[in-house]
Amino acid sequence: MNHALTVDKLAVLLGDKALVRDISFTIPAGGVLTLLGESGSGKSLLAQAIMGNLPAPLRCEGQVAIGGNPTPAVDQARRHALWGRRLALLPQEPWLALDPTMRVREQIGETYSLVARTPKHDARGLAERALASLGLGDAARKYPFMLSGGMAQRVAFLATHAAGAPVMIIDEPTKGLDADRRGEVLELLRAAQAEGMSLLCITHDIWLARQLGGQLAVMLDGAMIEQGAASEVLAAPRQDYTRRLLAADPGSWPAARQGVAAAGEVVRVDGVGKAFGRQVLFTGVDARIAPGEIVAVSGPSGSGKTTFGNIVLGLAQPDSGRVQRAPGLAPTAFQKIQQDPGAAFAPRIRLRQSLRDLVELHRLDWSRLEALLERMRLAPGLLERLPHQVSGGELQRIALARVLLMQPALIFADEPTSRLDPVTQQDVFALLLEHVHASNGAMLLVTHDVDIVRSVADRRIDLARVR
Structure with missing residues (x-):
């Protein structure tokens, strides 16, 4: 099988302390691996290690292979050359992916023209159609600071996706989105998969993990404690932590008790x-x-x-x-x-x-x-x-x-x-x-x-x- 992304015994260390340890997985072309786990469990650190974007003094060990070409995880510079063309990252904070001085349409169009090598006169039209597809046609001439959090999230996705890198790491793509917009992002991810894009999706959204299918892994304290087919892990988790994680989904919370408001006004x-x-x-x-x-x-x-x-x-x-x-x-x-x-x-x-x-x-x-x-x-x-x-x-x-x-x-x-x-x-x-x-x-x-x-x-x- 042609593997788009292979990670073998990857670790992220701070001095002698392992923040992420012994991570191994493969994602086939058009496949998806979803990572669930609590905040601070190492999911985003893992993503940065794969991208080759760890800040000093962190260092990494192990192997990362993009499209079957392995590189030592410590050799971050070789993966930098793949950014946008072979490997892309949509960060957790959408504003980190957007240029605050550039209008939305221009920066999406710039990705098409500079990374995907689309002629400039075509890039603008592609950017406008992409924005319209996610209900963002009115945002084309706005700056990022003029967008809501949910709108910025969708714009950042479009800017990252424009060059068509075959492997994309997505960190919380549906956070802050209403049900309709969340469904639109899901359909966009499915369309990208159908075209052969492989996804490593980091999320707290159990609904998204269930809808994406593929493989699922659960991280805790820097290690993968459970891994398998998403349908199987979500239906019959083996680990106590995974069961607790699924049980804590807001859909399982009891309804609020409607009380009588106190006198006065704040x-x-x-x-x-x-x-x-x-x-x-x-x-x-x-x-x-x-x-x-x-x-x-x-x-x-x-x-x-x-x-x-x-x-x-x-x-x-x-x-x-x-x-x-x-x-x-x-x-x-x-x-x-x-x-x-x-x-x-x-x-x-x-x-x-x-x-x-x-x-x-x-x-x-x-x-x-x-x-x-x-x-x-x-x-x-x-x-x-x-x-x-x-x-x-x-x-x-x-x-x-x-x-x-x-x-x-x-x-x-x-x-x-x-x-x-x-x-x-x-x-x-x-x-x-x-x-x-x-x-x-x-x-x-x-x-x-x-x-x-x-x-x-x-x-x-x-x-x-x-x-």
């Missing part, structure tokens, strides 16, 4: 509307959020969910209507959990120093922060790193701990667990709910996962109905 929203140019996001939104209440904000990608939350926080101004906080609240009483956790930290300051600065500025209790980090199963040593040196899931939990340390009256949680595996996601939501109920605060929640809304929210605001 915030009142009256007739709020917002548009960007001719694009109207929403109009006439009214809401009363009471202490102890969890309100979900729903709507398709690009409907203005993040913008609405930013208006409630005072980070953006509405075009019409107004937002009133309850009297007596401190300026820091409203806090945000960012959809992109990397945007919440200074990139060149170590995490410990960022958190120390917060504790000293607001005279907070460092020991309480340590307790929150321990509750979320985060090793203290992670704080010695820069933000880009931890996984997206780890950074998301650190950002959450920082917000909870402030004991806010209202949390705007914008896809707060999108980088987390089901087990960790369940634990984090338990902590969020505990905070809301214990502090008599409130939470405004953005998520595309209807099962999470069903399980945790008291009610929802549907922005698709107020345009």
Whole structure:
């Protein structure tokens, strides 16, 4: 059989410590291997090792073969020459794959012209058709910062896919997408497979793993603990951890108990509307959020969910209507959990120093922060790193701990667990709910996962109905 990607006894080491160890697998042409596992288990490190993109001081051992041509894993430079043409990576954070200074259509077209060698006059048309195929025709002339998280994810996929590399590593391709957009990405992946593309898909989305089929492997603490046909592993897992992982999928969570809202209001929203140019996001939104209440904000990608939350926080101004906080609240009483956790930290300051600065500025209790980090199963040593040196899931939990340390009256949680595996996601939501109920605060929640809304929210605001 012709193997598109072969990995043999690959390890990633930091000094003498193995962060990823003894990884071996093969993916045939047109095949797929899906990796499941908790945040920090080594999935993204494995992807970077295969790409030959490990930062110093990490090093790797073993063999990586692309299209039957083996290279020592340590020889990263030889794989750099294959980027885009033979081997491609769609990173977990979509903004890392996009040029912030270039319009969407131009950077997708640039991939067609420079990597796939498509004539420039054809590349533009190909880019426009690709955008339209994923419902992004209106985004062609926008810059990446003007896109929602879900839109940026789809644009990044198109930019990565444009050159047609036969092996693609995809890190969380469906995170932050609603059901319709998730289905579109699935169909695009299936079409690419039908044309012979081989996929290594890293995901926490069990639905996607089931739909892709092929092979599936589960990682824990840097090792593959279970591997086999996806249908067999998902139907009858052998390992206790795999069974726990599948049982923690939000589809298995119990429905929320609908209680009676407490008296008073944390915030009142009256007739709020917002548009960007001719694009109207929403109009006439009214809401009363009471202490102890969890309100979900729903709507398709690009409907203005993040913008609405930013208006409630005072980070953006509405075009019409107004937002009133309850009297007596401190300026820091409203806090945000960012959809992109990397945007919440200074990139060149170590995490410990960022958190120390917060504790000293607001005279907070460092020991309480340590307790929150321990509750979320985060090793203290992670704080010695820069933000880009931890996984997206780890950074998301650190950002959450920082917000909870402030004991806010209202949390705007914008896809707060999108980088987390089901087990960790369940634990984090338990902590969020505990905070809301214990502090008599409130939470405004953005998520595309209807099962999470069903399980945790008291009610929802549907922005698709107020345009």
